[in-house]
Amino acid sequence: MPLGAVKCMGCGSFQNYRRFFDFGNNAIALLVALISVSTLAVETGVRAFRGLYEDPLAPQLSARILHADVEGLRIL
Incomplete structure (x- = not known):
């Protein structure tokens, strides 16, 4: 894996701060x-x-x- 890579191409796991969060897009949408x-x-x-x-x-x-239009406004 190249130095400084954000995501592993083999297993798909993130190598930055996102590796600590174990939820996907569905969980974020529900939240x-x-x-x-x-x-x-x-x-x-x-x-x-x-x-x-x-x-x-x-x-x-x-x-x-x-009633509201260009000429005026009627309020009760």
């Missing part, structure tokens, strides 16, 4: 998906938790866009 779903779950949980402690008598502001 990214898990992080994405966890982020959404935490955000939803925080929103639900805040809803428990909101004052129902406190004034709330809401708006709805009725």
Whole structure:
């Protein structure tokens, strides 16, 4: 094997830092998906938790866009 080679051509094993990680592309994809779903779950949980402690008598502001085009914007 040539000095400084990154991957062995015979067995396909990496010779750099990647040799310490024993997982492939599927595991990385699953990890990214898990992080994405966890982020959404935490955000939803925080929103639900805040809803428990909101004052129902406190004034709330809401708006709805009725129509939007080049000439103007109608908001309710």
